[in-house]
Amino acid sequence: MFLLLDKPKGITSHDVVGKIRKISGERKVGHGGTLDPNATGLIIIAIGRASTKKLEMFTKGMDKTYEAEIILGEERNTDDVEGTVVRKCEKIPTKNDIKKVLEKFTGESRQVPPDFSAIKKGGKKAYELSRLGKNVDLKSRKIVIKSAKLLEYNYPRIEAVFEVSSGTYIRAIARDLGRELGTYAYLNNLKRIKIGKFGLERAVDLDILNSSNWENHAIEI
Numbered sequence: 424m425f426l427l428l429d430k431p432k433g434i435t436s437h438d439v440v441g442k443i444r445k446i447s448g449e450r451k452v453g454h455g456g457t458l459d460p461n462a463t464g465l466i467i468i469a470i471g472r473a474s475t476k477k478l479e480m481f482t483k484g485m486d487k488t489y490e491a492e493i494i495l496g497e498e499r500n501t502d503d504v505e506g507t508v509v510r511k512c513e514k515i516p517t518k519n520d521i522k523k524v525l526e527k528f529t530g531e532s533r534q535v536p537p538d539f540s541a542i543k544k545g546g547k548k549a550y551e552l553s554r555l556g557k558n559v560d561l562k563s564r565k566i567v568i569k570s571a572k573l574l575e576y577n578y579p580r581i582e583a584v585f586e587v588s589s590g591t592y593i594r595a596i597a598r599d600l601g602r603e604l605g606t607y608a609y610l611n612n613l614k615r616i617k618i619g620k621f622g623l624e625r626a627v628d629l630d631i632l633n634s635s636n637w638e639n640h641a642i643e644i
Contacts, residue, residue: 455481464615485619
């Protein structure tokens, strides 16, 4: 069985798994793609051994769509609002500038993941090394940005929707967008609205689930 959940801000994907494990009484619980604590939106939870064996089709095989709020003028060491400011710039790009860069980013490219990510380097997670002040020097990897649409722009805030291949970091897109515009940028808010064919509109709020009703919201995939 699977649950389509709307993850609230402030908790980790691991926290969600722990809560569902407690509610369901099932030891074998997993998720189909991590959301950072500051991010919200769709997370797919598998419950039971048979379902957790299918998780790879979500983590590696399905495109994902996000609504992102990006702030211009600063770059942060984590590439998001949680980090420390490392660079500033007062340049104000035009709306047309942003549209051109988003169009340029669309398609296949290579992306360097954030230093503060869970990617392993020498047996340790990159964010663990970064917190120790070590240079992680992560290698670029292939990504595909299927679409990048500007929703609204009021400097310094950009709102955009990105449909991307699995494994793409929206934080890194924000960082690279700022640099391409001749300034800096970081990700302020992120909401995942789609994984493959599964949309956020079908998701249930985590807070309403309990041991008596969770099965009523479960689906088979």
